[in-house]
Structures are given as C-alpha cells and as structure tokens.
Amino acid sequence: MTDAFTELLSEYLDEELSPAERARVERHLQACVSCRDSLEGLRQVIGRAKVLPVDVPPNDLWPGIAARIVGPR
Amino acid sequence: MRKALRAYEVRLHSNLPGILSIQPLVIAIGKEAPVLRPITPPPSTRAQGTAEIPEDESIEVALAAAGDSRAFERLYRRHVGRVHSLLRRMVGSDEADEATQDAFVRAWRAIGSFRGDSAFGTWVHRIAVNVALASRRGKITNRQRFLDDEDFLNHHPDRPDRSSERLDFEAALSTLPHGAREVLVLHDVEGFRHEEIAELLDISSGTSKSQLHRARMAIRKVLNA
Structure with missing residues (x-):
C-alpha cells in the first residue's frame, strides 16, 4: 500500500525535507505501519547501493584502446 | 556584504617531499572572523x-x-x-566494454585540457557518464526512460534469471527503465546531487527526485518478491 506520505520517504531519508515536512512525516510514521515498512525497505536499498562492488572487467580492454590512440591527438 | 575569495591551500605531502597538493578552499570574509571551508568535493570522492x-x-x-x-x-x-x-550499471553489460573503451579514448584525446582542479578519476568519471548518456540518446523515447505513476504501481520486471531464488541488487537494477536506472546509479551509487543529475539528464530536479524514489521502491519490490 502507498499513501501521500510514501512519496516523501526518499526525501525524508535524504534529509531534503523542510523541518515542517519532516515533522509531519515523523508524526505519520508513528501511526502508519505500512510507511514504516517502506521506510526500512528504502533504507536497505540505499545502503546496498552505496556498497556496490567495483569490478575490473573480465576482458582486458586496453589493446582496443591502445589501437585507437596511436598517432597524433 | 560578504565576499567569497577563492584561495588555495598548498601543503607538502609528508611522505613524498617536493610534491605539492593543491586543495581549493573558500575564504568567506565578512563581519565575523574569516571562515575557511572546503568546497563541496566532486561526486566521485563522495561515492x-x-x-x-x-x-x-x-x-x-x-x-x-x-x-x-x-x-x-x-x-x-x-x-x-x-x-x-x-557504465555496466548505466548502459548494461552488453555495451559496457565498448563504452569503457570510448570513455578512455575520449579521455586520451582531451587530457591536454585537463586542468587538474579535480582528481583524474573524477574527470574520467564525468567523461564516462557523458558516454553513457550519449549512447542511449536517440535509442529510446522518454516514455521508455522513466517510471510513470502507472508503471510504478504495476512494475513487474522480467526476471533475468528465473532459476535463482533471489535476485541480487545488480540484477534488480537492470530491470529498471534506462532513465530511472540512471538517476538511481548517479545519486545512490555515484553520489551526484539532484541538481547535477537534472543538468546531465535534461530533466527537472523534481523529476530526478520522484524518479529516484520510484526506482528505489521498484528495486525494493523486486528484492522482496
């Protein structure tokens, strides 16, 4: 389920709401189980996005680059 | 009235004598005592x-x-x-190798104009973002780029691998429309601000915020399915 407050949850987590909006969302969260659930889910998505690994490509791409950068710029 | 002067802090690296590190700072001059604060670091150093x-x-x-x-x-x-x-996250695995090569070839051609006021990694990262955005221009329409209200409520992405019981985050990311994926990667993975994303993607900051929220909700839904 979503409601009008669900739309504000990302901005709440990103600390982009005004103090008044933030207080409204916090009051709503105390009463709405669904929004608390959504908030926790969003928090997990953000947390996982921040720690995505950096992977070196399986193929060595340098030979293809070297072939294209030969000669004057 | 306050004036902002750009200055540079020059310090010697303690473990590499003779090599100077130049870090831009802003000195704010007003009635109060001068305040030194670092300029907001570039996205890649925030990621x-x-x-x-x-x-x-x-x-x-x-x-x-x-x-x-x-x-x-x-x-x-x-x-x-x-x-x-x-690039794998922004353009997909199939195009990531070629896009990576394009980004470094562009960097080679432009490195003479690299001024060194950001890290090389930040600079080449910006080039890569532009390569990613250029690669999808003309390929898709706005209707296919973003999640609208109806899409958001009814987002049932194809599962890239139906044999696995649980999709990992990367696979969930790949199910998003291009535009929504770009916003999420740029904001949550790379650390860009909405104003920067709006400029890069030629959308409003409000659209960037709403797409980010919808993308996060869609990923949450896929991961919980």
Whole structure:
C-alpha cells in the first residue's frame, strides 16, 4: 500500500525535507505501519547501493584502446 | 556584504617531499572572523568505495598529456574498474566494454585540457557518464526512460534469471527503465546531487527526485518478491 506520505520517504531519508515536512512525516510514521515498512525497505536499498562492488572487467580492454590512440591527438 | 575569495591551500605531502597538493578552499570574509571551508568535493570522492588517489597521479597525468601512452595505460588500469562498473550499471553489460573503451579514448584525446582542479578519476568519471548518456540518446523515447505513476504501481520486471531464488541488487537494477536506472546509479551509487543529475539528464530536479524514489521502491519490490 502507498499513501501521500510514501512519496516523501526518499526525501525524508535524504534529509531534503523542510523541518515542517519532516515533522509531519515523523508524526505519520508513528501511526502508519505500512510507511514504516517502506521506510526500512528504502533504507536497505540505499545502503546496498552505496556498497556496490567495483569490478575490473573480465576482458582486458586496453589493446582496443591502445589501437585507437596511436598517432597524433 | 560578504565576499567569497577563492584561495588555495598548498601543503607538502609528508611522505613524498617536493610534491605539492593543491586543495581549493573558500575564504568567506565578512563581519565575523574569516571562515575557511572546503568546497563541496566532486561526486566521485563522495561515492562509497572510492580508492585513494595515489600521490604520483599528477605525474602520470602530465606524462600522458605529453603523449606517453604507457603512463595513460597506468591511469587506465587504476581507474578502469570504477569506470566499467559505472557504465555496466548505466548502459548494461552488453555495451559496457565498448563504452569503457570510448570513455578512455575520449579521455586520451582531451587530457591536454585537463586542468587538474579535480582528481583524474573524477574527470574520467564525468567523461564516462557523458558516454553513457550519449549512447542511449536517440535509442529510446522518454516514455521508455522513466517510471510513470502507472508503471510504478504495476512494475513487474522480467526476471533475468528465473532459476535463482533471489535476485541480487545488480540484477534488480537492470530491470529498471534506462532513465530511472540512471538517476538511481548517479545519486545512490555515484553520489551526484539532484541538481547535477537534472543538468546531465535534461530533466527537472523534481523529476530526478520522484524518479529516484520510484526506482528505489521498484528495486525494493523486486528484492522482496
């Protein structure tokens, strides 16, 4: 389920709401189980996005680059 | 009235004598005592998992700018992981190799104009973002780029691998429309601000915010399915 407050949850987590909006969302969260659930889910998505690994490509791409950068710029 | 003066803090690296590090600062002058605060760091240094910039990077950059392709190869090997990971997430695995090569070829051609006021990694990252955005221009319409209200409520992405019981985050990301995926990667993975994303994607900040929220909700839904 979503409601009008669900739309504000990302901005709440990103600390982009005004103090008044933030207080409204916090009051709503105390009463709405669904929004608390959504908030926790969003928090997990953000947390996982921040720690995505950096992977070196399986193929060595340098030979293809070297072939294209030969000669004057 | 306050004036802001740009100044530079010049300090010696304690473990590499003779190499200067130049860090831009803003000095605010007003009635109060002068305040020194660092300028907002560029996106790539805000992102998680950023490797520390090696002390000798400026030397490698200078050599590459002078035409030393071996120095440029060393820069490539140092940064290819982050560039390729970014491009894989933005354009997909099938196009990531070619896009990575395009980004580094562009960087080679432009390195003479690299001013060094940001880290080389930040600079080449920006080039990679532009390569990603250019690769999808003309391929898709706005209708296919973003999640609208109806899409958001009824987002039932194809599962890339139905044999696995649980999709991982990367696979969930790949199910998003291009535009929504770009916003999420740029904001949550790379650390760009909404204003920067709006400029890059030619959308409003409000659209960037709403797409980010919908993308996060869609991923949550896929991961919980």
